[in-house]
Amino acid sequence: MIQIKILPFNPFQCNCYVLWVETKEAIIVDPSFSSEQEYQVIAKLLQSEGLSLKGVYNTHCHFDHCFGAPFLKEHHQMDYAAHKDGIQFTENATKQAAVYGMQIAEILPPQIFIDEGESIKFGNSELEILNTPGHADGSLCFVSHSDKFVITGDVLFRESIGRTDLPTGDLDVLLASINNKLFQLPGDFVVYPGHGPQSSIAHEQANNPFLHFGEVH
Structure with missing residues (x-):
């Protein structure tokens, strides 16, 4: 069974996820910690749980989700993984x-x-990787079929969706990603978003004001 710790970091309160299993192998999704003080929260969690960090993965490469990259490089000699289409955002981050x-x-x-x-x-x-553009090129979602959850980054939030007014954002593409990929998952799957509280697929299908059978209203 996968254990999950949700840690909101940086001024944008971007959710950083630490996931680990019985073997004490761990991964980080969206290293959003933006200071040494915030990184120490991660370091203390890894130490207290006796975890071995095996990988770091990004749902997308907007700067608020990538702040922790230098700390991972310095303290763990570890690079993060993301879709290649996200490089453009790191190049224009400043x-x-x-x-x-x-x-x-x-x-x-x-x-x-x-x-x-x-x-x-x-x-x-293991987590299945879904390609879910619309908020940003290179946006990915990570699905655990065994533990029934999906980490959605900034694609789908509790009763909201990712903004599409940033570079490469496209509302039609985002709605297609949600309806054709995320809403194909069972309703009891937990949704862990890039910002804000968790939800479920069924809750979003029934209550998300931005979505109704693929239409915005």
């Missing part, structure tokens, strides 16, 4: 952050590329 009045260091690009049709394996567990 300009994008400036739009929000933030001055940030350059964001390290992913060095490992992943895509739909592959899976993330740690211990005896």
Whole structure:
């Protein structure tokens, strides 16, 4: 069984997920910790649970989801994995952050590329990778069929959807990703989003005000 710890970090309260299994092998999804103090929360969790970090994966490469890359490189000699189409966002991260009045260091690009049709394996567990563009090119979702959850990044939130007014955002493409990929999952699957509280597929199908059989209303 996969254990999950949700840790909101940085001014955008971006959810960082630490997942681990009985073998104590762990992965991080969306390393959003933006300071040494925030990184120490991760370090103390790994130490207290006796975890061995095996990989780091990003749902997409917007800067608020990638802040932790330098800390992982420094403390674990570890690169993060993401879809290759996300590199453009790491290249423009400082300009994008400036739009929000933030001055940030350059964001390290992913060095490992992943895509739909592959899976993330740690211990005896695995996550299926879904390609779900619309919020941003290179957006991915990670599905555990055995533990019945999906990590959706900024594609689907509790009673909301990802914004589409940023570069490469496309509402029609986003709705197709949600309806054709995420809403094909069973209703009892838990939704773990990039920001905010968790939900479920059934709850979003019934209550998301932005979605109704693929139509916006």
